[in-house]
Amino acid sequence: MHRYRSHTCGELRATDVDTEVRLSGWLHNRRNLGGILFIDLRDHYGVVQLIAHPGTPAYEALDRQSKESVLRVDGRVVARSAENVNPELPTGGIEVEVTAVEVLGAADPLPFPVFPEDNANEEMRLTNRFLDLRRQRMHRNVMLRSAVIASIRRRMTDLGFNEMATPILSATSPEGARDFLVPSRVHPGTFYALPQAPQQFKQLLMIAGFDRYFQIAPCFRDEDSRADRSPGEFYQLDVEMSFVEQEDVFQVIEKVMTDLFEEFGGGRHVTSPFPRIPFRESMLKYGNDKPDLRTSLELVDVSAVFADSGFKAFAGKHVRALAVPDTAGQSRKFFDGLGEYAVSQGAKGLAWVRVGEGNELSGPIAKFLTEDDVKKLTDALGLAPGHAVFFGAGEFDEVSKIMGAVRVEAAKRAGQFEENVFRFCWIVDFPMFERDEETGKIEFSHNPFSMPQGGLEALETKDPLDILAWQYDIVCNGVELSSGAIRNHEPDVMYKAFEIAGYSRETVEQEFGGMLRAFHFGAPPHGGIAPGVDRMVMLLADEPNIRETIAFPLNQTAQDLLMGAPSTVGEDRLRELHLSLRKPAAKDEKKK
Numbered sequence: 001m002h003r004y005r006s007h008t009c010g011e012l013r014a015t016d017v018d019t020e021v022r023l024s025g026w027l028h029n030r031r032n033l034g035g036i037l038f039i040d041l042r043d044h045y046g047v048v049q050l051i052a053h054p055g056t057p058a059y060e061a062l063d064r065q066s067k068e069s070v071l072r073v074d075g076r077v078v079a080r081s082a083e084n085v086n087p088e089l090p091t092g093g094i095e096v097e098v099t100a101v102e103v104l105g106a107a108d109p110l111p112f113p114v115f116p117e118d119n120a121n122e123e124m125r126l127t128n129r130f131l132d133l134r135r136q137r138m139h140r141n142v143m144l145r146s147a148v149i150a151s152i153r154r155r156m157t158d159l160g161f162n163e164m165a166t167p168i169l170s171a172t173s174p175e176g177a178r179d180f181l182v183p184s185r186v187h188p189g190t191f192y193a194l195p196q197a198p199q200q201f202k203q204l205l206m207i208a209g210f211d212r213y214f215q216i217a218p219c220f221r222d223e224d225s226r227a228d229r230s231p232g233e234f235y236q237l238d239v240e241m242s243f244v245e246q247e248d249v250f251q252v253i254e255k256v257m258t259d260l261f262e263e264f265g266g267g268r269h270v271t272s273p274f275p276r277i278p279f280r281e282s283m284l285k286y287g288n289d290k291p292d293l294r295t296s297l298e299l300v301d302v303s304a305v306f307a308d309s310g311f312k313a314f315a316g317k318h319v320r321a322l323a324v325p326d327t328a329g330q331s332r333k334f335f336d337g338l339g340e341y342a343v344s345q346g347a348k349g350l351a352w353v354r355v356g357e358g359n360e361l362s363g364p365i366a367k368f369l370t371e372d373d374v375k376k377l378t379d380a381l382g383l384a385p386g387h388a389v390f391f392g393a394g395e396f397d398e399v400s401k402i403m404g405a406v407r408v409e410a411a412k413r414a415g416q417f418e419e420n421v422f423r424f425c426w427i428v429d430f431p432m433f434e435r436d437e438e439t440g441k442i443e444f445s446h447n448p449f450s451m452p453q454g455g456l457e458a459l460e461t462k463d464p465l466d467i468l469a470w471q472y473d474i475v476c477n478g479v480e481l482s483s484g485a486i487r488n489h490e491p492d493v494m495y496k497a498f499e500i501a502g503y504s505r506e507t508v509e510q511e512f513g514g515m516l517r518a519f520h521f522g523a524p525p526h527g528g529i530a531p532g533v534d535r536m537v538m539l540l541a542d543e544p545n546i547r548e549t550i551a552f553p554l555n556q557t558a559q560d561l562l563m564g565a566p567s568t569v570g571e572d573r574l575r576e577l578h579l580s581l582r583k584p585a586a587k588d589e590k591k592k
Contacts, residue, residue, distance in 0.1 A: 004072055004104075010046020014093045016077045021096060023048065024072045024104065026134065027065055028115055037062055039098075040115075041071065044139075049086075049095040050075065061101035068114055068134070070105035073098050122547075127561040129552055141549050145537045148264055149216055152237055152533075155256050161212040161239070166201035168194060168218070172511075178222035180232075188578040194220035197530060199449060200515050202240040203487055206526040207518045211242045216533065222558075227545050228479055228535055231558040236482070237536075240528035246470055246486055249527050250274070250426060253474060253484075257531070261422050261476075264540045274424040274474070282427050287320070287404020289430075292478030293423040295411030297324060299403050302391075305376040311368045313351070317393040320403045323381040324410050327354065327388040334413060335363075338390065341409050347402045351391040355383050365391070408478065422539070424476045429453075432469040433500060444501050446471045449515075450485035452497065459496040474531060476539055484529025491519045 004024040012021065025043035032038075039050040039062055050073060052059040058073070065071065075096040086092030111127075112120035114134045125132040132138055153163065172179045172193040179193040195201075197219050205213045217238040225231040237256075241249060254274055261270045275293075282289050285298040302321045306314040327334070335352055342350035353363035361374060369377070381389060390410065392403040411417040432452045434445035442464050450469040452458050458467050470486035488494050494516065498508045509516060537549040547553040554560055574580065 008045035009041050009043040009048045010090060012048055012077055012091050012094055012096070014079060017079045017094060019077045020074070021077055022072065022074050023096065025070070026114075027062075027067050027069045027071055027107075030062075030067065032063075038095075041073065042134075046090060048091045049080075049089075050098050051078075051095050052098045056099075058098040058101050061103075062098065065103065066107050066109070068107040068110060068131070069103060070107075072102040072104055074100040122555065123561060126547075126553070126555050129562045133551060138548070141537070141541045141543065142551050144264065144541055145533070145549055145551075148260065148537055148540065149533065151260055151263060152216065152256070155259060156214045156237075156239075159212075159252060159256070161214040162210060163215060164205060164210070164213050166195070166198035166205075166215065166217065166238075170195050170201075173200060180220045180222050183577040183579055185577050196221050197236070198238055199447070200512070202238060202528060203449065203489075203515065203526065204518055206240055206242045207489075207521075207523045209242075213240045213528075214238060217530070225554075225556040225558065228538065230534060230546050230550060230553055231556070232554045235533040236530040237533060238528070238530045239484075240526060242524045242526045244486070244525070244527050246428070246472060246527065249484060249486075249529055250276075250472075253529055253531070254424075257424060257474070257476075257481075260536070261540065265422060266540075267420070269421045271421065271423045274426050276426045276428050278429040279427055279431065280429070283400055284320075287400040287402075287407060289427050289473065290475045290478055290480040291404075291425065291427075292408050293425055294418040294421060294477060295408065295416055297322060297407050297411050297416065299407060300381055302377060302380055305373060305380060306393075309373050310370065311365070311373065313365075313368075314391070314393045318396045318399050319391060319393045320399050321377070321381060322390045322392075322403060322407055322410060323383060324388045324390070324414050324416070325384070326386050326416070327414055328386040330388065330414065335388070337413065338406060338410055342390075342392075342402055342406050345402045345405045346398070347392065350406065351393070353389050355385055355387040355389075357385045359383070359385060422476055424474065427473040427475060428471075429468045430471040430473075431465065432467040432471075432497070433464040435465065441502055442500055444497075447483065447485050448498065448501070449487050449494075451488040451493070456490070456493050456496060459493065459500065464500050470527070472529070474529065479535055479539060481535050482529050482531035484527065486525070486527035489519060489523035489525055491516055494519065 001022050004022070006022045009023055009025045023041055025041040028040040028042035028047055030037065030039055035054045037052040037059055039052070040047050041050055052062050073096070075098040077094050078097055080093055080095055110131065112118060112124055112131070114131060117135050117137065133142065169182060169192040173196060177196055179196065182192040182194065184190045184192060198215065198217050202213055215238045217236055218233055219236055220233050223231060241252070254272060258270050258272045277291065279289055282291055284301055287299055299320045299322055303319045306319050309315065339350040351365045353361045353366045356362060361369060377383060377389070383389070390406060392399040392406070431445050432450065433442050435441070436443055446469060450471045453468040453470055454462070471483065472485065473483050474481045488497065495505055495508060534546050534549055538546050541549055543549055552562065559565065
């Protein structure tokens with residue numbers, strides 16, 4: 001018999017009754033019932049129940065072992081009595097009578113229980129991630145991630161894509177976040193950058209003639225953490241295709257996403273085809289560029305209604321309205337609750353009215369609305385008895401942010417929100433440029449390597465803020481999974497686009513010389529996208545926090561609490577890398 005096991009803990013069945021077996025695993029749980037000891041033994045594959053009777057060596061050995069100790073046991077498989085069968089376990093029809101026990105790894109007292117799972121704080125969990133990953137939920141999430149990546153690889157290969165690796169040590173690139181820099185020992189005073197994305201390399205692969213590339217690519221960005229964004233590093237399904245237009249990319253990604261989410265979505269419906277929503281329309285209707293389409297509620301710009309109105313609170317402001325039907329049965333608590341929610345999102349309050357059976361309006365601001373205001377609102381919003389209308393007023397961006405959040409929350413509280421469904425969409429027609437509010441300068445609003453709609457002519461003849469790009473995002477249930485674009489492949493277009501954003505010709509040649517040289521030697525039209533693997537798994541696992549789907553994530557402040565990174569290095573190592581440290585000034589000195 002094998003030194004450690006003849007079977008795994010998850011494979012024994014009724015057909016194995018009377019078989020002598022050897023198992024190895026962790027002591028998951030212990031119960032002493034009437035003097036008989038029951039042990040749940042767990043390994044990667046499942047849980048099996050052990051039984052030991054008083055007075056036996058096995059009983060004495062098992063009784064003194066702590067939870068999470070690693071054991072090897074020998075025993076005989078027996079059938080459980082009908083009343084003791086556990087239908088929740090694949091092994092629930094049998095148990096193993098233990099005859100011998102060997103302790104392979106004793107466990108000290110645990111900082112938190114693996115079973116039953118409790119609400120240990122994140123710091124404790126990440127410091128002891130090896131224990132946290134033993135929990136059933138975390139183990140399931142990590143295995144889901146593994147299965148999703150394996151499925152992606154199969155699907156991309158079946159579609160004619162070739163998996164290729166791109167460099168980790170490279171040059172800095174303006175991807176919109178800070179680079180992680182790596183000092184060069186061989187070339188004093190110079191630095192490599194860890195890739196924010198394999199953007200330039202995958203374009204160069206297209207120019208080199210490989211046609212269809214993909215990679216489960218590690219990406220590194222020195223940016224702050226959010227619930228749906230891991231600081232430091234993340235993985236994406238990096239894709240690039242030659243001789244394609246926007247719709248060609250959409251067709252490939254829609255198929256992969258639909259099939260993937262149907263495979264791992266646990267029966268949740270995947271809506272297809274994915275609607276295409278222009279960026280500006282999305283901002284108006286949904287308040288953001290990552291709309292949650294699990295509700296059909298939409299925001300409506302009613303600024304014109306109040307432009308000449310006597311209602312001074314809305315006069316001269318951007319006003320967005322949200323009409324929610326079928327709210328006749330809602331109490332005042334519904335309205336007050338949404339108001340409190342709006343305040344939590346940064347609003348000063350939330351104005352509202354409701355439509356009665358005779359189409360009359362009631363509510364805090366109803367008395368300020370003239371008959372003409374009411375008529376215009378009724379026409380603009382299609383109001384009918386039972387409607388409630390919520391208003392946000394102020395600057396466009398502020399109103400969009402607040403009312404976008406109110407839209408989703410109102411739908412949930414009014415019972416007009418779909419559960420158990422994945423609703424995808426494409427956001428298209430992004431502006432090529434935007435104006436920095438602080439400096440007033442024109443800058444890229446998205447990927448700087450994108451092709452502007454209209455090409456060089458648009459760059460030379462249009463107001464930069466009116467130029468749209470062949471850029472697109474894919475969104476699912478209010479979560480942005482990815483950005484992508486049809487790339488610029490013409491040197492003149494690249495020079496002009498960067499010139500508008502304030503880059504000199506010399507700067508472009510210095511920072512993107514490799515790409516420019518490639519463009520001069522026959523570059524095909526190409527485009528791609530890079531959906532985030534972490535976010536896909538987060539949605540499939542129905543987890544609110546992306547760190548719950550990553551085996552060893554950094555915490556919110558980009559620290560690895562388990563391994564102790566980032567860490568200091570000695571003076572000898574700094575000298576070898578030609579570095580000296582310049583620490584931040586003390587708070588008192590900064591104030592001076």
